[in-house]
Amino acid sequence: MAMVAAVDVSAGPDVGFLPLVSLGPAFASLTGGWRRTALIGALALLLCAGLGLYDGLFPHRRGWTALLSVVGVTAAGLVAAVIRQRRERELADVRSVAEAAQRVLLRPVPQIAGRLRLAVSYTSAVAEARIGGDLYEVVATPHGVRTLIGDVQGKGLDAVETAAVVVGAFREAAYDEAALTAVGDRLERASARHLTDEKFVTAVLTESQGTGVLTLLNYGHPAPLTVKGNGDIGFLVPPERALPLGLALHNTSAPRPHTVPFAPGDQVLLYTDGVSEARDAYGHFYPLEQRAGLLKEADPQTAVEALRQDLVAHAQGPLHDDAAMLLMRYRDGC
Template sequence: MTRTQSLMAMLPFVMMGIIAAADILAGSQYVFLSLLAIGPAFASLVGGIRRTVLIGLIALALSLLLALYNDLLRAPESDLSLISISGVTAASILATAGRQRRERELANVRSVAEVAQRVLLRPVPRRAGHLRAAVSYTSAAAEARIGGDLYEVVTGPSGVRVIVGDVQGKGLEAVETAALVLGAFREAAHDEPDLLGVSARVEKALNRRLTGEDFVTAILAEAHPDGTLTLLNYGHPAPLIIRADGGTAFVEPDTFAPPLGLAVLEVPGPTPSQIPFGTGDQVLLYTDGVIEARDRAGRFYPLADRAHLLKEDDPEVALESLRVDLVAHVDAPLHDDAAMLLLRCRRF
């Protein structure tokens, strides 16, 4: 139970306690008995039907005790209080039943989406060509905000090809779009001679399905054995390069391009960016759920300042350290899915 839920769970008891204390202090001149119905009214916010009934019974008992204390046991004020509390308790029971039904439906939808996502996002190989790879995926815990974050690593004809993307929207529709993107990428990555050909195949597959209002931000990358890295950025957060000597930099695209799936805009695609990527160098590809994660003070996650966490010899251990730090920074359930893919040029 979260801190907010704990506070909401205590609210009915706190309110009834305050009202009872006020009634005792005010004496028989002022009657607060009917206000005890506030307790059962708040009971439907959290918990089950039994808890709501229990709070209603406590409110009735308090009303009778206070009426006895004020010598109002058979007075109209007491009768009105009992009727009000009973009515509000009955309404609260119905509200609790409706909330629990919606929560079960939401949990079922989220469960289906999570299963589909786990099937879709299969584990990446720990070794791919001349690279070592590690992946981390942290789902948003709020409601059914399962997202369309995606990633894949494929060894192609001229190097290791990867994609990291983020589908606009949430839920099963986002997972379906992610499946379309990954299916097209997996097929094209083996066949196309260059990265632009791969992206063109993905774009074509998306444009057959999307309406023009939906889109997918993505980074496509290809690591060549000759020590270079080619990047195509479709409206996605810039990758973070960590050099073997500890230097870090975000690789901004030479030309900004719209996300995939927006061919209707008739805007030219990105120009491939090529950078050195030698032994010991690393590149971190991620979705916006990482850099847009905020702490309780509203500060964004300082990804560049945390690059030192990726110095571990094992890429999986390094990426897990970064994930743990991200969760600790937020200190609450993430509001958006956060996917990270770390590629490291191996030392032979």
């Protein structure tokens, strides 16, 4: 508005810049509330009237046209500002509900459970979203510390709803069932009741009873990464591939649990395919095994956060799929 006034005064009325004063209330409606828009509109109207009198435009149609332009743009800006503020309040309400859903579905994991130190990271592929189709949970039970990580096929609210069903079933079954395979059976039944149209959930269940052994049950999920205390790195591939949860109607055998040594200083990273299948600008997958050195940080949460930042840097932008990681470290002491 000041620039338009300066040009109008210096160049004279023949330039015809006076209607551009209405840009003030137009831009005010994009960032401010309706009161600020009204104030800027009133100032623009006074400025336009003053410049019109200075230029001697009001005996002519040009002066009145400039005033009507300011009034019209200000009125439109007021309506736009009111609508924008209303939608911002609605969005804030939705975000508060989403945050409450996040605390219920993906609640913070304990830093210490039994003989394990734990850390988790979740990155949603949806802008401004904090939850999606990936899921995780840690439950300390009389049968040991049991963990779950999974990935629901698909995206959006349907995936979130399915994740809630699987996590809820795991929280109940982990306490009730003495065998890890029985926990998996409960998840299979819950998934079969909820999933339709050949949809499925890949998942890995683990159990640590503090005896130096980790038991795993893999339902078609990416093999966890293991980093031994002596520096050896590898993947905990199951002895046989099994179908994901929700596909039991294909009459295939359930996955068999397998055990691996889990001694003090050892680490196991559970993750979803949003990590292993993240691509860079050249189409190269994220080299998770080569980045295992980032897990040397003394604090587990710092380690998994360093890995997450490296993953985002590899993708060079937003991830195309949700990415969840759950790091387990076997610790000394009770």
